Structures are given as C-alpha cells and as structure tokens.
Amino acid sequence: TELSFLTSWNSNYRGTEGMAEAYVDLVTKASNGKITFRVAGPETVPPFEQLEPVQAGVFDMLFTHTAYHAGATTMNIAVDAMVNDPARRRSAGVFEFVDKHYQTLGLKLLSLPASGGIHFLMREGLSPAGDFDGMKIRGTPPIHSTIKALGGSPVVLPGGEIYTSLERGVVDGANWPVLGAVAFKWYEVAKGFTRPAIGNTTHPILINLDTWNALSADEQAILAEQGKQLELDVRQRFDVWEAEEEKKLVELGMKRIDFAPDVAAREIKAQSEGYWAIAGKRDPDLTAELYKIAAANDLLFAPAE
Amino acid sequence: MIRAVLRAHDTLTEWGTLLGAAALGAIALGYIFEVTSRYFFNSPTTWASDLSAYMLCVGTFLLVPRLARTHSHIAIEFLQESLGPRSRRLSRLFVYCISFLVCLIGAWISLNENFRQFDRGLMTLAANPIPKWWISVFITYGFASTALYFLRHLVSQAMGRGPEQQVG
Amino acid sequence: MDWTLVLPVGFAALFALFMFGVPVFVAFFLINIVGTWVLIGTRGFGMFANSIFETTTSVPLVTIPLFILLGEILFRSGTMDVLFNAVDKLTGRVRGRQYLVVINLSVLLGALSGAGMAVAAMMGRSVLPIMVSRGYDKTMSSGLILGGCSLAPIIPPSILVIIIGTLSDTSIAALLVAGIIPGILLALMFIAYVYGRLSLRRERYDDRVDPSSLGEKGRAVLQILPFTLIIFSVMGFILMGIATPTEAAATGVGAAVLAAAFNRCLNFAMIRDSLVSAAGISAMILVIMASSKMFTQLLAYTGATRGVIEAVTATSLDPSVMFLLMMLAPFILCMFVDQIALMLVVIPVYAPLLPILGFDPVWFWTIFLLNITVGGITPPFGYALFALKGSTDLLSTAVVFRSAWPVVLIFLIAMTLLWAVPRLITFLPSLL
Ligand code: NA
Ligand code: NA
Numbered sequence: 068t069e070l071s072f073l074t075s076w077n078s079n080y081r082g083t084e085g086m087a088e089a090y091v092d093l094v095t096k097a098s099n100g101k102i103t104f105r106v107a108g109p110e111t112v113p114p115f116e117q118l119e120p121v122q123a124g125v126f127d128m129l130f131t132h133t134a135y136h137a138g139a140t141t142m143n144i145a146v147d148a149m150v151n152d153p154a155r156r157r158s159a160g161v162f163e164f165v166d167k168h169y170q171t172l173g174l175k176l177l178s179l180p181a182s183g184g185i186h187f188l189m190r191e192g193l194s195p196a197g198d199f200d201g202m203k204i205r206g207t208p209p210i211h212s213t214i215k216a217l218g219g220s221p222v223v224l225p226g227g228e229i230y231t232s233l234e235r236g237v238v239d240g241a242n243w244p245v246l247g248a249v250a251f252k253w254y255e256v257a258k259g260f261t262r263p264a265i266g267n268t269t270h271p272i273l274i275n276l277d278t279w280n281a282l283s284a285d286e287q288a289i290l291a292e293q294g295k296q297l298e299l300d301v302r303q304r305f306d307v308w309e310a311e312e313e314k315k316l317v318e319l320g321m322k323r324i325d326f327a328p329d330v331a332a333r334e335i336k337a338q339s340e341g342y343w344a345i346a347g348k349r350d351p352d353l354t355a356e357l358y359k360i361a362a363a364n365d366l367l368f369a370p371a372e
Numbered sequence: 373m374i375r376a377v378l379r380a381h382d383t384l385t386e387w388g389t390l391l392g393a394a395a396l397g398a399i400a401l402g403y404i405f406e407v408t409s410r411y412f413f414n415s416p417t418t419w420a421s422d423l424s425a426y427m428l429c430v431g432t433f434l435l436v437p438r439l440a441r442t443h444s445h446i447a448i449e450f451l452q453e454s455l456g457p458r459s460r461r462l463s464r465l466f467v468y469c470i471s472f473l474v475c476l477i478g479a480w481i482s483l484n485e486n487f488r489q490f491d492r493g494l495m496t497l498a499a500n501p502i503p504k505w506w507i508s509v510f511i512t513y514g515f516a517s518t519a520l521y522f523l524r525h526l527v528s529q530a531m532g533r534g535p536e537q538q539v540g
Numbered sequence: 541m542d543w544t545l546v547l548p549v550g551f552a553a554l555f556a557l558f559m560f561g562v563p564v565f566v567a568f569f570l571i572n573i574v575g576t577w578v579l580i581g582t583r584g585f586g587m588f589a590n591s592i593f594e595t596t597t598s599v600p601l602v603t604i605p606l607f608i609l610l611g612e613i614l615f616r617s618g619t620m621d622v623l624f625n626a627v628d629k630l631t632g633r634v635r636g637r638q639y640l641v642v643i644n645l646s647v648l649l650g651a652l653s654g655a656g657m658a659v660a661a662m663m664g665r666s667v668l669p670i671m672v673s674r675g676y677d678k679t680m681s682s683g684l685i686l687g688g689c690s691l692a693p694i695i696p697p698s699i700l701v702i703i704i705g706t707l708s709d710t711s712i713a714a715l716l717v718a719g720i721i722p723g724i725l726l727a728l729m730f731i732a733y734v735y736g737r738l739s740l741r742r743e744r745y746d747d748r749v750d751p752s753s754l755g756e757k758g759r760a761v762l763q764i765l766p767f768t769l770i771i772f773s774v775m776g777f778i779l780m781g782i783a784t785p786t787e788a789a790a791t792g793v794g795a796a797v798l799a800a801a802f803n804r805c806l807n808f809a810m811i812r813d814s815l816v817s818a819a820g821i822s823a824m825i826l827v828i829m830a831s832s833k834m835f836t837q838l839l840a841y842t843g844a845t846r847g848v849i850e851a852v853t854a855t856s857l858d859p860s861v862m863f864l865l866m867m868l869a870p871f872i873l874c875m876f877v878d879q880i881a882l883m884l885v886v887i888p889v890y891a892p893l894l895p896i897l898g899f900d901p902v903w904f905w906t907i908f909l910l911n912i913t914v915g916g917i918t919p920p921f922g923y924a925l926f927a928l929k930g931s932t933d934l935l936s937t938a939v940v941f942r943s944a945w946p947v948v949l950i951f952l953i954a955m956t957l958l959w960a961v962p963r964l965i966t967f968l969p970s971l972l
Contacts, residue, residue: 110888111840113833115497116590123583138495138504203416208499211418220414223421223499225599228784231713234972235781349495392823393815396605403606403790407783421599424786428826429596431605435823445563446824446878450920452561463561470557471566477573485589496597508593514827 068286070278072104073126075114075135081246083108085304086180086270086297087130093293093300102286104128122173127278129174132270134207137345142168142353143271144209145346148339149366151181151267153298159364164357168350169271175279178272178294180301183245183309184264185210185338188257189324190233190240194218198330205229205241209345213265214242216337217330233257244268245309248316259322260313263331265338266368272297332369339369381520385437388517392434395427402427418499425498426507433514440471440521461529468526475519482512543844550575550839554885555877564881568831575838591834596826599786600712603702605822606789607654610697610770610796612814612821615658617800623648623767624666626760629752637747638671639684639734646688647727648764650695651771654789656916657927660689664931672934675745680737682928682935683943686917687730687950689924693913695723697774697789700909703829703880707887710901712785713778714969718906721964722954729950766799779972825880832884839888849892859897863904863959866890867911874915879923883912906965907958914951917944 072091076083091104112120118136121129133143143165149156156162156179166176187204194200199219206214211221222238229241234256241257245264248254272294279287317323326334347354361367406420439445452463486505488494495501550571557567576584595601614620627645631637642663649659663685671681693700696716705712752760774792777783783791800806839845852862873882890908894901916924919941929940958964 107841110845111837112587113591113594116587116594119586119590120584123586125580125584125587135497138497138501139492201414203410203414208418211499220410220416221418221499222410222416223418224784227600227709231711232781232784235713235779237781237784349493389816389819392819393812396609396819396822397811397815399602400606400609400790400793403783403787404794407777407787407791411782424602425597425599428598428602428605429593431819432596432823432826432830435819436827439820439824439827444820444824445565446828446881447561447563448558448877448921449561451559467560467562470562470570474566474570474573478569481573481585482589482592485586488586504593507597508589511589511592511596 068101068282069103069105070127070274072106072128072130073112073117073121074106074108074129075117075131077108077110079250081250081305081308082182082268082270083130085182085308086178086301087272089300089304090130090178090272090293090297093297094289097289097293098286102289118172118174121273121275124275124277127275128177129273130270131273132268134209137208137349140168140172140350141346141348142350142357143269143346145343145354145357145361146179146181146269147184147209147266148342148346148368149267149361150368151183151302152366153179153181153295153302155364155366157295157298159360159366161357161360161364161366164360165271168353169273170276173276174273175276176271177274177290178297179269180272180298181267181269182301182305184266184268185242186245186264187240187242187261188229188233188248188253189259189261190236190238190257192259192322193261193324193326197327198333199240202239203237205232205238207242209342210242210338212341212344213334213337216333216341229253230256246305246312248321249312249319254316254319254321257321259324260316261324261326263326263335265335266342336369339367378524381517382441385441385517388434388513389438392431395431395434399424399427399431422496422498422500426496426502429507430510433510436514437517437521440475440518440525443525464529465526468522468529472519472522472526475515475522479512479515479519482508482515486512543839543842543847546575546579546842547839547844547847550835550844551885554835555873558877558881564878565827565831568828568835568881572831572834572838576834579838579842587837588834591837592830595830595833598706600702600706601826601829603712603786603789604654604699604825605818606786606793607697607699607702608821609814609818610774610789610792611653611655611658612818613793613796613800613811614652614770615662616810616814616817617796617803617805619766619796619800619803619805620649620662621666622763622803626763629756629760633747635747636734636738636743636745638667638674638676638745639680640731642667642671642681642684642688643727643730643734646685646691647695647723648767649688650691650723652767653692654697654699656689656692656913657923659692660685660924660927661931663688664928664935668932668934671745674747675743677743677745678935679939679943680734680743681943682940683947684730684734685928686924686940686944687726687947689928690913690917690947690951691723691726693916694719694726694909696720697792698909699825700879700883700912702785703883704887704905704909704912707884708891708901708905710905711969714902714972715905715909716775716778716785717968717972718902718965719909720968722906722910722958725957725964726950726954729954730947733946733950763803766802770795770799828878828880829884832881835885836888845889845892848889849896852893853896859899862893862897863899866893867907867955870908870911870915871918874912874922875918876921878921879912879915882915900962900966902969903958903962903965907955910951910955910958914948918948919944 074087094102114135169176199217202219203222204214204219205224206221214221232238402420402423406417410416486509489505494504496504554571576588631641701715705715773795774788777788777791916922
C-alpha cells in the first residue's frame with residue numbers, strides 16, 4: 068500500500084525530520100516495506116489550507132500543527148498546554164479523546180508527538196521590570212494573552228517577517244518554538260532567548276478516515292502501533308535536539324535569559340489559560356471535557372484557581 | 373427586459389468598483405493607523421494586518437469584473453492583431469468562449485467551497501477570526517460577474533457588432 | 541502521471557493559450573481546472589478554490605496595490621509636473637541636456653514609483669514632445685525613456701521585488717536595498733551611452749535654455765523636498781524599524797497625499813480616481829498571481845518540482861553555465877509573454893535550485909530582477925513599450941521597438957558586470 072503524505076514544512080524543519088520522516092521510517096520498517104509513502108510538502112498545498120485536501124482524500128495523510136487548522140477546530144490547541152508526557156497522555160485518554168474529535172472531521176489520529184514549547188527571541192533583552200513591560204512582541208494569536216500578561220503588546224506579523232522586524236527593531240521580541248533560531252538565522256538579529264520555554268508544540272499525524280477504513284487490520288495495527296512508538300521516540304529525540312540547539316545558540320553569541328521565578332509563574336499561568344481559552348472558543352463543551360481529563364491526570368501546567 | 377438586467381449588471385460592477393477602491397483606502401488607512409499607534413503610542417493593533425489581508429481579496433475580486441467589461445485584463449494580443457479580419461473575429465470568439473467557460477466553472481467551484489465553508493463553520497486563521505465565507509464569497513462574485521461579461525462580449529462579437537464597447 | 545510528460549505539456553499548453561490572446565489569468569485557470577480534473581479529480585477542486593483565497597489574502601502582497609496607489613496619487617495630482625520642472629531647472633547647460641533631464645528624472649521617479657509603466661507614459665507625455673520639438677533624435681529619446689522607466693522596478697520601492705521576495709522567500713527589505721546600486725549603475729551607463737553617441741555622431745538639436753538664476757534653483761530644490769519625504773517614509777521607515785515593508789508602502793501613500801497637499805493638488809476626485817485606478821491595476825496583477833498559484837501547486841503535485849531539482853542535482857553542469865541558462869530562458873520568453881506571468885512560473889522552479897548551485901539569493905534575484913525588468917522593453921511584447929507608444933503620437937511602433945535594443949544591450953552589460961562583481965549587489969544589504 069502506498070500512502071500519500073502531506074507535510075506542513077519542508078525537510079529543513081526539524082519536526083519534519085524528527086517526526087514525519089521518522090514515522091515513515093518506523094512504518095516502512097515495521098511493515099517490511101509493504102506500506103510505503105509518497106511525501107509532499109508545503110509547495111504542493113500551502114500550510115494553512117492543508118486540512119481540506121486530506122479530508123477530501125486528495126492526500127491520505129497529514130503532518131501539521133493544530134494551529135494551522137484553527138479555522139476548522141480549536142479544541143486540540145489545548146494539547147499544547149498539556150504536559151508532554153506521551154505515556155500519561157495515552158493512559159489518561161487524551162489521545163483517544165482527540166482522535167474521536169478528529170473523526171467527526173473525517174480524519175483519524177495516528178500519532179500525537181510533541182516537541183518543546185515556545186520561547187521568545189529578544190532583540191536586546193527584557194525590560195527593566197524583568198518582563199515585556201512597554202515592549203512590542205510578535206506573537207501568534209494563542210500567545211497574545213501571555214505577552215499581555217508580561218506587560219508587552221502583541222504584534223501580528225507573518226513568520227517570514229520576523230528576521231527583518233527583529234533586525235530593524237519593528238518589534239522587541241518574537242515567539243517561536245524552541246527549535247528554529249539556528250535554521251532561520253535569528254541568532255544574527257536577536258541577542259537572547261527566554262527560559263522557561265512554555266507549553267509544548269504538538270504535531271498531529273492524521274489519516275483520511277475512508278483511507279483508514281479501507282486498510283487491512285494488520286496495516287491499521289502497524290500504523291497505530293508505530294504512532295504510539297513515535298511519540299516516545301520524539302520525546303527523547305527532541306530533548307536532545309533542543310539541548311543541542313540551546314548550546315549552539317549560546318555558542319553563536321545569544322544569551323539565555325531566565326525570567327525571575329514570579330515572572331516565569333505569570334508566564335506559565337497566562338500561557339495555560341490563554342491556550343485553554345482559545346481552545347474553548349469554537350468547541351466550548353469538548354474543551355471543558357478535555358480540561359477535566361487533563362486536570363484529573365495532572366497534565367496541566369498551571370491549574371486555574 | 374434583458375437590457376434592464378444588463379444595466380443592473382453594469383451598475384453592480386460600478387458599485388463594486390467604488391467598494392473595491394474603498395477597500396484599498398481602508399488598507400492604507402489601517403496600516404497608517406497601525407504604524408502610528410505602534411511606533412508613537414506603543415500600542416499595536418491586532419486587526420490592521422487581518423483587515424489588509426481581507427480587503428486585498430475583497431478589493432481584487434470586486435474589480436475583476438470591471439476589468440473584463442473594459443477589456444483591461446492582461447492578454448498577449450500581438451499575434452491576434454496580425455491576423456486578417458475573419459480569422460481575428462474567429463479567434464476572438466474562441467477567446468471569449470474559453471474565458472466565459474473558465475470563469476463560469478471557477479464561480480461554480482468557488483460557490484461549492486463557500487457552501488462547504490459555511491456548513492462546517494470554517495473561520496479564517498487570524499488574530500480576530502471571522503467566517504471564511506464572508507471573504508471567499510467575493511471570489512465567487514468576481515468569477516460569476518466576469519463570466520457574464522465574457523458571455524456578453526461573446527454574444528456581441530457573434531452578432532457581428534464586435535466586442536461590446538464600453539468606456540472604462 | 542509522470543512529471544516528465546506533465547511539465548512540457550503544461551508549459552506548452554500555457555504558452556499556446558498566451559499566444560492565442562487568451563487573457564493570462566484565464567489561461568492559468570483553464571490549465572488549473574483541466575489539470576486538477578485530470579490529475580486529481582473533482583475532489584481537488586477545494587484545493588483550487590483555496591489556492592486563490594490563500595494568494596489574495598497574503599499580507600506581503602498587500603504591498604502591490606499600495607505601491608501602485610502611491611504612484612497613482614503622484615501622477616494624478618500633478619505633483620509630477622512640479623518635479624519635472626524642478627529637475628529641468630536643476631539640470632545645467634550641458635551638451636545633450638535634455639537627455640540628461642530624462643535620466644535624472646528617471647532616477648528620481650524610480651525612487652518614488654514602484655513600476656515603470658506610469659513613468660514611461662508620463663515621460664512620453666511631458667518630456668518627449670519637448671525633445672522632439674527641439675530636434676533631439678527621436679530614436680535616442682525614446683530609448684532613453686524606455687531605459688529610464690526601467691529603473692523604477694530596480695530602484696526601491698518596487699512591485700517586482702515584492703513578487704520575487706514573496707515567491708522565493710527572500711528578505712524583501714534586503715532585495716529592495718540591493719537594487720539601489722544597480723539602479724544608479726544603470727543610470728551612469730545611460731549617461732555614458734549618451735556621451736559616447738554624441739561624440740560619434742553630431743546631433744543638431746536646440747540646446748539653448750534660459751539660464752536659471754540661483755533663486756530659481758533654490759526654489760527648485762525646495763520643490764523637491766516634499767518628495768524626499770515620500771522616499772523617507774518608505775525606505776527610511778523600513779531601515780529605521782518604524783514599519784515593515786508592507787506598512788511602509790502605506791505610510792508612503794500617506795506621504796504622497798501630504799506632498800499633493802503641499803503642492804495644492806489635493807482634492808477628493810483625485811483621491812477617488814487614484815484609488816479606483818490603483819485597485820484596477822492591482823486586481824489585474826493579483827488575479828494573475830492567484831491563478832498561477834494552483835499551477836505551481838500542480839507542478840509540485842506531479843513531482844515536477846522535485847524532479848527538476850533532482851535532475852539539476854544530477855547533471856554536473858558548471859554553476860556559471862546553469863546561471864546563463866537560468867537567465868537566458870526568461871530573457872527570450874519575456875520578448876513574447878507577460879513578465880509577471882513568467883516570474884510566477886519560473887521563480888518556484890528556480891528557488892529550490894539556488895542552495896544546490898551555491899548562489900547567493902539576494903545576488904541571484906537582483907540580477908533576475910534586471911532580467912525581468914528588461915523584458916518589459918524587449919519587443920514585440922512589453923508593457924513599457926506599450927505605455928510609451930500609447931502616450932504619444934510622435935513615435936511609431938517601429939521607432940519604439942528599434943529604440944529599445946541599445947538599452948537592452950546596456951542592461952545585458954550591467955547584468956554581466958553584476959554577475960562578475962557580486963559585491964555591487966550584496967554590499968548595501970550587508971550593511972543592514
Ligand atoms: Na522604484
Ligand atoms: Na518583452
């Protein structure tokens with residue numbers, strides 16, 4: 068069986084290499100080459116428009132980030148605000164819950180691997196108050212409330228404009244997942260990166276439901292089993308990669324900027340609340356249910372009071 | 373009767389033109405506000421960027437029919453011009469026919485997508501999301517109205533009056 | 541279906557439709573609809589619709605209508621006449637002075653305007669009649685206007701740069717700044733060409749002018765000042781980090797309105813006409829961009845994009861030979877087809893090749909920009925040619941066409957120079 072596999076990024080994104088391509092390898096090996104893949108990237112379908120062709124069956128599978136189809140559903144954005152412990156996510160029923168929700172969209176969830184969270188690249192450093200007080204910070208919509216909680220003003224900019232905007236000082240900082248500042252050369256224009264990183268970056272691997280149902284039970288078992296394996300592999304692999312990247316950034320002249328404990332606590336709380344709030348915008352009931360699961364299984368970064 | 377419909381079509385296009393021009397004005401004003409507000413008052417907006425993206429799509433497809441009406445769409449016509457009158461007429465018929473069909477199918481595809489977006493409640497990816505069909509419906513309008521203009525040119529050409537002449 | 545079949549068939553069908561006079565956007569859409577239907581089936585139509593939405597809601601492309609609007613306000617408000625008079629006053633009593641006026645004016649207009657067509661039309665209406673009445677050589681005058689208006693897309697601001705930067709994922713700010721030195725270089729080469737020709741062949745023109753007094757010259761400088769405000773609120777704002785390139789286009793529009801007000805040329809009708817005209821011209825460009833998106837997606841879907849990359853990686857052609865081929869193809873094709881349509885199909889194919897060939901993106905795309913720009917004046921198809929011819933009865937099409945070739949040659953020499961000395965392009969962006 069050959070499956071066409073659409074990815075939201077090219078191979079130069081570490082997630083593509085460490086998750087999508089790693090999954091292809093796992094499945095190819097486990098099926099003794101009986102299941103093969105034809106991978107297509109964002110040049111085939113722009114990242115924000117990728118859910119539709121997979122739902123329509125133009126492509127069989129999709130590797131993406133939940134925010135890229137926030138126009139269709141927001142609930143799963145909350146997974147980025149849940150502790151990155153693959154085994155516990157599975158045993159608590161998070162995977163099952165998210166899978167069930169995707170099935171209502173004509174998709175089946177195969178794997179929910181998560182890499183490290185989000186950090187801020189700072190042009191100069193923090194404000195005298197030790198946070199973003201009076202600063203302009205580029206942020207994706209879910210992170211806006213975090214920026215505000217730290218005293219900054221969120222600025223809406225496409226990712227492609229981060230480099231120039233940091234360079235010229237249009238913004239004082241920008242958010243991004245912890246991997247990327249090396250690949251995009253942001254170390255050239257930002258003097259520091261913030262710690263702690265917040266939340267995590269979850270990349271669902273999805274398959275068209277009809278395609279899934281047409282597979283044999285053996286094939287289904289292999290895809291599901293390797294999806295579970297991938298989550299564990301990714302957790303370890305990205306811990307290593309992220310530590311390497313942090314070291315590399317310091318070597319390249321960037322400074323690790325640690326928030327003071329009280330600022331960090333504010334940051335984590337705002338991230339958690341902000342993500343859950345955005346998740347609940349489209350799907351309030353589902354999100355409330357998912358929140359209960361997360362709370363009961365100690366998967367929250369910062370429980371609401 | 374048909375004349376009244378055609379007149380209404382032209383009026384709609386004229387209103388669309390003014391609305392599209394206003395959309396461009398809104399983009400300029402929105403960004404000037406954003407830059408002023410961000411640079412001088414340190415309070416960036418979250419809507420200026422969304423607004424400009426929406427208005428680009430809206431403005432473009434409000435103007436596309438007018439371009440078809442006034443024969444202003446970019447085409448490479450030097451070969452056609454070099455033909456004799458009879459062949460030139462035939463080739464124009466062919467071009468109008470193709471253009472009409474393509475825009476009609478485009479409108480149909482886009483309309484289906486509008487309905488899908490409406491049924492599934494799809495929103496735009498933005499700091500302040502809005503229903504996607506609010507914007508994409510203008511694509512359908514642009515295709516449909518443009519198709520009608522190409523049809524008008526086709527009929528006019530076929531009846532030997534040459535392409536409908538209109539002052540832009 | 542194999543890409544080695546799809547690629548040539550797709551391109552051939554597209555160019556056949558172009559040559560037949562089918563509107564460019566219709567040609568793309570036709571290929572897209574048929575291509576989607578044949579390669580994917582009707583379930584691919586959602587992709588078709590969304591590719592249009594994606595392109596026309598892309599924030600960097602908002603710069604296109606804004607730059608066009610900036611130019612429209614300047615040209616429609618009559619402030620350009622002020623600029624023309626000032627340049628005329630400031631250009632001294634030198635040999636072939638009217639040629640120099642054209643070149644000086646071109647550099648200034650280039651720094652104010654994002655596209656060359658309006659510049660060509662404006663000079664065809666204002667400068668050309670003066671030159672002809674004074675007995676300047678028509679062909680030479682026409683050629684210099686064509687060359688001069690070709691500076692507009694090269695000296696920032698530039699719509700072509702926005703398109704190249706967006707499609708190739710290159711820093712738009714760097715690409716804009718990179719055009720400054722090549723633009724000035726071309727202007728200098730035009731001057732050299734003027735004096736080279738004047739020394740070879742004596743022209744009988746009336747070069748007398750009333751000498752302008754120091755006071756008049758001072759007033760002329762004052763008149764130019766509002767225009768520097770426009771240049772500042774575009775490039776200055778970008779460089780100072782006040783605005784992104786897209787936003788700077790909008791602040792440039794604001795400054796143009798202020799400049800019009802300063803010259804007492806501001807009124808509602810002018811603003812409305814500028815908005816309508818700019819919205820129309822940008823719709824013309826954007827609908828083509830929207831239509832070409834799915835075409836490049838289909839090329840990627842069939843594996844053509846990856847196939848070409850692998851094929852180029854496999855051939856061990858010398859990078860210089862590859863460079864020559866990659867420039868030659870658009871140069872030839874631009875004689876016959878629309879520059880923008882051509883860019884839209886070529887850039888997505890070229891962009892992934894650059895790292896493989898080891899080309900600096902800013903260097904490569906700037907030379908590519910010159911190549912595409914000169915496509916606007918290579919006969920028989922070129923917007924600048926049509927704009928100039930359309931603006932005046934003083935020139936026959938044959939003269940306009942003939943006059944372009946020396947300028948094309950100058951462009952080719954400049955491109956060779958920039959190829960040989962990359963620092964001419966990369967120096968200014970490296971200061972950013
Ligand atoms: Na320019
Ligand atoms: Na040409």
